[in-house]
Amino acid sequence: MKKCFLLFLFSFSVLFANEIAQKQKDIKENERIVKQLSKKLEDLAGEILDNEKNLKKIASEISTLTSKTSKLESSVKTQIKALEQLNAQNKDLLQNKNKIEGKIIDLIAKDFAYDLAIPKNYIESEDSIIALELVGVLDKIFKEEFYQISKDYENISKKIEEKQTQITTINNNLKAYKDQIDELKNLRKKQEQEISKQKTDKEIYTRKLSNLQAQQQELRKTLNKLKIIKEKEEEKLAQKKEDKKPSSNVKQVGSSYQTSSVKRYSGPKTIAPLESYTVKQKFGNYVDPIYNIKIYNENVVLKSDSANAAVRNVLDGKVVFAKATPTLKQVVIVENKDGIHTIYAHLDKIAPGVKVGRNIKKGYIIGRVESDLTFEVTQKNFHINPLEMIK
Structure with a gap:
């Protein structure tokens, strides 16, 4: 009886050790996945x-x-x-x-x-x-x-x-x-x-590529609804012609790639929306090397160096949009002078004082982000590289 009990105890300890080893392996892989994301x-x-x-x-x-x-x-x-x-x-x-x-x-x-x-x-x-x-x-x-x-x-x-x-x-x-x-x-x-x-x-x-395309489309739709960016008939025709051209190895998926109208920023430099950050996604063309999909990034993604970082309004202006969206989390759009609009997406929180119609000053805290902030700037139907306007 004693031998049977010891054998059972040994078998149980081996199984338990294997289970712990597997769990440790799973934890390590999950940590790697989070890092990759x-x-x-x-x-x-x-x-x-x-x-x-x-x-x-x-x-x-x-x-x-x-x-x-x-x-x-x-x-x-x-x-x-x-x-x-x-x-x-x-x-x-x-x-x-x-x-x-x-x-x-x-x-x-x-x-x-x-x-x-x-x-x-x-x-x-x-x-x-x-x-x-x-x-x-x-x-x-x-x-x-x-x-x-x-x-x-x-x-x-x-x-x-x-x-x-x-x-x-x-x-x-x-x-x-x-x-x-x-x-x-x-x-x-x-x-x-x-x-x-x-x-x-x-x-x-x-998943990241699909999310990026979906986010670009949603942001473009939001800007179209607010009449900040108008999709001109000439642009639609130009896009259709572009789609009909014999493709090289580069694919242009739906509206994920659009030859956006871009202009240089000519105003005075201003503060960055985050106090401390690194540029995670640049403005402009991105040709995906895995599937050869061409995407035009109309915004930049800034990765905060600290969690729960404050997001600052970069120019004096009026809030024209402030709410949660399906793929962009919380979004705030501010109308500034000279036809400029500054767009802040992927906010984890919007500040309680940020309401549509309210005028806010440069440096006002509009919300907070845990990690990544999507920042976009437009001026009279043109896109501007946001990094050109911040110090």
Whole structure:
């Protein structure tokens, strides 16, 4: 009963340990996914392309190693048989060596015994002379036999050494083969892991790309509704002509790519909407290197260096839009002088005082973001690179 309980306890502990290891692996992968989701689109694309190169390299290494192991496989079987024969031969040789060692010890003992048989003070007589002659003859026989046995011993020792060298060589070859098999297994495992990571990263990238297109379309619709950006008939016709042109390798997906009217900002420089940030997405053309989709970014994405960062109004103006949207989170649009509109999207919170129709000053806190702020600037139906207007 006690043995059964201990066996159950051991099995349970092994299962529990495996479950913990799997959970730790899942946590690590989830952390990696969160990290990938927060990366710039082009950085993620770069990683995917690098990973594809790495996968090709691994595939090439696997192919080379598979070819090597296939060649070795046939010789390995022969070498294993040879190793068995050599070990058997060595066993026989060692037995013979032990027998010879026994004979040598026996001869030395006999020779020593005959030396002891005649003392130094032995009185010479006819019998003693015959005895001495006999001992001399026996001594000669023993020496000849000893020499022959020693020669046999030397030859056997040499053969054992040669066989042992062959055994060592074969064992080294078999170890090299085993190491290659292990390396091949590790490479295949690595390949599986990289393919899994690549699949996840591509899914993340596709989702980010789709979200970017959906966000651009939603923001454009919002600006059209507010009559901030009007979609002219000439632009529609130009887009249709562009769509009909024979495509190179670059795809232009629906309204995700539009040849926006762009002008340079000529007014005075102003503050940035975030106090501390990095540019995550630049203004202008972006050709996706994975699917070759061309997107025109009409805004910039600024990544805050701190969580729950305050978003500042960059120019004096009047709030014309302030509410949540399906894909852009909270959005605030401010109408400024000279036909300029500043658009703040992906806000996590809108400040309570920000209401449509209210005039707000430059530097007024309009809301907060946990991470990324989408910032767009337009002027009389033209888009402006937002980075041109901020210090």
